[in-house]
Amino acid sequence: MTNAILTGLMLGGMYALIAMGLTLQYGVARIMNLSYGEFLIAAAFASHWLFTGWAISPFVGLALVVPLAFVLNFAIYKLLLTPLVRRAPNRDALEVDSILATFGLTFVIQGLMLALFGGAYYSYSFLAFPVQFLGETVAANRLAALGITILLGLALYAALTRTRAGTAVRAVAVDPFAAQLVAINVPQASALTFALGGALVAAAGVLVSTFLTFSASSGVVFTMKALIVVVMGGVGNMLGCLVAGLALGLSEALVASYVDPGLTLAVNFALFLAVLLVKPAGLFGRATR
Amino acid sequence: MSARIAGFGATALAALALLALVPRLGNAYYLALAISLLQYTVLATAWGMFSGPTRYVSLATTAFFGVGAYTVAVLGEILPWPLVLLTAAALGAIVAGIVGLSTLRLSGVYFVIFTFGLTELIRQLVVWFEVNKSRVLGRYVFVDITQADIYWQLLALTAAVFLLGWLIARSRLGFALRVIGEDETVAKHCGINTTFAKVALFTISATVMTLVGAIMAPRWTYIEPSIAFNSMISFQVLIMALLGGAHRLWGPVLGAVPLTLLFELLSARFPNTFTIILGCIFLLIVYMLPRGVAGLFEKLSTTAGGKARQRANA
Numbered sequence: 395m396t397n398a399i400l401t402g403l404m405l406g407g408m409y410a411l412i413a414m415g416l417t418l419q420y421g422v423a424r425i426m427n428l429s430y431g432e433f434l435i436a437a438a439f440a441s442h443w444l445f446t447g448w449a450i451s452p453f454v455g456l457a458l459v460v461p462l463a464f465v466l467n468f469a470i471y472k473l474l475l476t477p478l479v480r481r482a483p484n485r486d487a488l489e490v491d492s493i494l495a496t497f498g499l500t501f502v503i504q505g506l507m508l509a510l511f512g513g514a515y516y517s518y519s520f521l522a523f524p525v526q527f528l529g530e531t532v533a534a535n536r537l538a539a540l541g542i543t544i545l546l547g548l549a550l551y552a553a554l555t556r557t558r559a560g561t562a563v564r565a566v567a568v569d570p571f572a573a574q575l576v577a578i579n580v581p582q583a584s585a586l587t588f589a590l591g592g593a594l595v596a597a598a599g600v601l602v603s604t605f606l607t608f609s610a611s612s613g614v615v616f617t618m619k620a621l622i623v624v625v626m627g628g629v630g631n632m633l634g635c636l637v638a639g640l641a642l643g644l645s646e647a648l649v650a651s652y653v654d655p656g657l658t659l660a661v662n663f664a665l666f667l668a669v670l671l672v673k674p675a676g677l678f679g680r681a682t683r
Numbered sequence: 684m685s686a687r688i689a690g691f692g693a694t695a696l697a698a699l700a701l702l703a704l705v706p707r708l709g710n711a712y713y714l715a716l717a718i719s720l721l722q723y724t725v726l727a728t729a730w731g732m733f734s735g736p737t738r739y740v741s742l743a744t745t746a747f748f749g750v751g752a753y754t755v756a757v758l759g760e761i762l763p764w765p766l767v768l769l770t771a772a773a774l775g776a777i778v779a780g781i782v783g784l785s786t787l788r789l790s791g792v793y794f795v796i797f798t799f800g801l802t803e804l805i806r807q808l809v810v811w812f813e814v815n816k817s818r819v820l821g822r823y824v825f826v827d828i829t830q831a832d833i834y835w836q837l838l839a840l841t842a843a844v845f846l847l848g849w850l851i852a853r854s855r856l857g858f859a860l861r862v863i864g865e866d867e868t869v870a871k872h873c874g875i876n877t878t879f880a881k882v883a884l885f886t887i888s889a890t891v892m893t894l895v896g897a898i899m900a901p902r903w904t905y906i907e908p909s910i911a912f913n914s915m916i917s918f919q920v921l922i923m924a925l926l927g928g929a930h931r932l933w934g935p936v937l938g939a940v941p942l943t944l945l946f947e948l949l950s951a952r953f954p955n956t957f958t959i960i961l962g963c964i965f966l967l968i969v970y971m972l973p974r975g976v977a978g979l980f981e982k983l984s985t986t987a988g989g990k991a992r993q994r995a996n997a
Contacts, residue, residue: 426792428799477970486738491969493740493795494925498965501918505958614914618800625796656811659804663797667785670793 397530398651404536406643410636411543413623415594421630422567423588428496431613432503437599438608445518456600460593467592471585507610517607539601567630622666628676706831721837723943727923727935729891732848733884735929736860743798744920746805747775747889749912751896756822756906775893776886783882806912821907828901836898848932922965928975937976
């Protein structure tokens with residue numbers, strides 16, 4: 395039982411980390427990014443390549459991959475998504491357009507990765523030894539990933555609530571129109587937040603690659619889980635992200651160890667629907683109407 | 684007006700009769716191509732029937748297609764063919780009803796997320812059931828259906844879909860959906876039962892997709908979940924409907940026909956980079972033709988009409 399809960403919490407921490415970037419992209423920049431998981435897998439491949447080809451530890455790789463992802467996502471927002479933002483008459487239209495554009499992008503990135511790496515599953519062995527934690531045996535790489543996740547989450551929370559830029563980002567999330575009235579450069583803030591979301595998912599990708607096997611086509615699953623966590627927790631809400639991520643991880647681990655590992659996705663969706671039927675705006679979301 | 688409808692109906696019937704003769708040509712390649720064309724025409728039109736007027740992007744085409752195909756794989760040898768098709772349609776309608784009732788009451792985003800994962804969810808459930816309960820993964824389809832039979836069934840379904848779409852567009856339901864597409868809040872205030880209208884149309888469109896899957900299933904002799912639930916179909920149908928313009932009943936055909944031919948060519952020439960090309964084509968359409976070919980025609984005809992009127996006034 396303790397083992398299942400511990401596994402669930404570690405899995406949940408990972409889901410929370412994965413979803414944090416998306417909640418920024420969707421909650422602040424208003425881009426419903428369906429190609430989100432592909433960026434995670436791309437970062438995982440980058441980390442794999444750095445580790446096997448250049449013997450660079452994933453922790454060092456983090457310092458290389460994350461800034462690169464930030465720049466790349468900034469460029470994507472400026473080049474690909476800004477035309478859509480300009481074109482859209484309202485938020486709903488932007489949502490539909492961004493869904494379509496990023497859905498197309500999914501296939502471009504996935505196709506590129508398939509061409510580069512083929513359809514095989516990849517993994518590498520890093521910190522793969524057991525350690526004792528709270529009386530249970532867990533893998534060191536998972537524990538390390540959880541530690542970094544917590545650090546990243548805390549840093550992000552502090553940045554959003556304690557700094558001037560973070561306050562501006564939260565203002566855009568609440569009302570992009572009114573934010574302009576208090577001299578916030580909304581397009582700039584949106585672009586930077588989108589890029590920050592991309593950097594976070596790259597970090598998640600590097601961490602995930604240390605303990606999970608992945609292939610060029612496994613991005614969709616991550617996108618889906620991130621979306622579920624974001625909506626369940628309430629769009630744009632960090633705390634909601636954490637709680638929903640943990641809930642998802644726990645339920646998955648419990649079902650996998652006590653019912654059947656083949657039913658985890660069904661549990662995800664059941665949980666998702668159950669939350670939405672009770673609280674349509676998510677656990678910590680505010681009702682818009 | 685009724686004379687115009689009669690004329691149109693006569694033309695459609697004549698076209699249908701001509702198309703029904705395709706298997707008589709005796710060329711297997713053309714027949715296979717014609718089947719692909721019809722398959723995507725029906726799928727894209729069915730997609731547009733729901734997503735066009737409501738502007739809810741559905742990514743679950745494959746899920747329903749797969750349900751249909753898998754129903755045939757399981758029941759194909761047990762039941763007579765018409766019953767198999769009926770069962771498939773009923774299953775598709777039930778799944779669509781459940782999905783629609785649980786997500787369409789909420790905002791459009793939840794619907795998109797759910798349809799995004801639906802294919803994967805159903806595939807996982809099917810795999811789980813096959814591994815644990817029936818203990819077979821992958822089934823052989825031995826039914827007495829020839830390629831020509833598939834073609835004729837698809838042709839009949841195509842005719843039925845267009846007739847249905849035309850009738851719906853003229854009915855109260857179609858009008859309600861257009862109002863929802865323009866502004867859902869206004870629709871509610873007009874006394875439209877928005878949930879009912881959305882779920883009803885989603886179910887109709889999904890049932891058609893399920894039937895396509897069921898009809899197409901005998902083309903493969905061996906079916907396993909990864910074949911039946913191939914997410915590429917959702918993507919291709921979406922591109923086709925968008926290129927044609929989903930806000931018109933006849934729009935998706937304009938996308939389905941050229942793109943089916945193009946994909947046929949591309950997947951043979953560039954099997955390795957096909958996905959990338961597909962994604963780039965899709966992005967081009969989203970950016971260049973947001974209202975599709977149908978929207979382009981409308982724009983051209985209104986500007987041409989406006990110029991003609993200007994000339995008449997001068």
